[in-house]
Amino acid sequence: MTRRLLQATTAVMALIPVATGVLTMMGIYDPIYRTSGLPSDALLDGNLRFFGGVWLALGLAMGSLVPRIEREGRLFAVLWGAVFLGGVGRALSMAFLGLPPAPFIGFTVLELVGAPAFIAWQRRVATSTGAARPISRG
Numbered sequence: 001m002t003r004r005l006l007q008a009t010t011a012v013m014a015l016i017p018v019a020t021g022v023l024t025m026m027g028i029y030d031p032i033y034r035t036s037g038l039p040s041d042a043l044l045d046g047n048l049r050f051f052g053g054v055w056l057a058l059g060l061a062m063g064s065l066v067p068r069i070e071r072e073g074r075l076f077a078v079l080w081g082a083v084f085l086g087g088v089g090r091a092l093s094m095a096f097l098g099l100p101p102a103p104f105i106g107f108t109v110l111e112l113v114g115a116p117a118f119i120a121w122q123r124r125v126a127t128s129t130g131a132a133r134p135i136s137r138g
Contacts, residue, residue, distance in 0.1 A: 001121055001124065001125070002125070003069065003070055003125050003128075003129060006069055006121055006122060006125050007066050007067075007069050010062060010063075010065065010066055010069060010118075011063060011066050013062065013118075014059045014060075014062035014063035014066070015059065015063075016059065017055045017056065017058050017059030017062070018056060018059035018060060018063070019059075020052075020055060021052045021053065021054075021055035021056025021057070021058070021059055022052070022056060023052070024048055024049070024051055024052025024055060024056075025049050025052035025053055025056065026049075026052070027044075027045035027046070027048045027049045027052075028040065028041070028044060028045045028048060030048065030052075033048065058079055058082060058083070061075070061079055062076075062079050065079075069122065069125065070122075070125050070126045070129045070131040071126070071131045072122075073122055073123060073126050073131075073132065076118075076119065076122045077119045077122070080115040080116075080118050080119050081115070081119075083111050083114075083115045084111055084112065084115035084116065086111055087107075087108050087110075087111025087112040087115065088112070090104065090107070090108040090111065091108055091112065094108070
């Protein structure tokens with residue numbers, strides 16, 4: 001798996017949090033949530049909009065890594081680690097409240113399985129291009 005393929009895949013994957021982050025900044029009026037009958041609650045709306053802003057920022061940060069993806073291992077791993085932790089949160093929700101609509105089950109699988117796979121892929125690319133550097137501990 002080449003550097004170019006990792007760049008292209010990452011660019012496409014970054015579009016997901018960019019697009020859904022913008023939508024989620026609509027709060028309870030986001031088309032996904034509007035149909036679920038959520039109450040008009042300022043706390044819920046504010047938290048959804050905050051999450052949308054963070055999710056949008058994550059997507060923009062991920063997109064910014066594309067040109068130098070082989071040299072951005074630490075930030076790449078942090079961003080995908082955040083996605084993984086989001087998947088843990090979804091899995092907890094499934095355990096406590098039940099299954100969401102099918103697409104969200106797929107998102108959870110991507111977050112829990114895909115995130116570690118993307119990190120490993122980036123490390124292989126960094127090593128193969130000679131860009132991998134030991135992590136400094138000092």
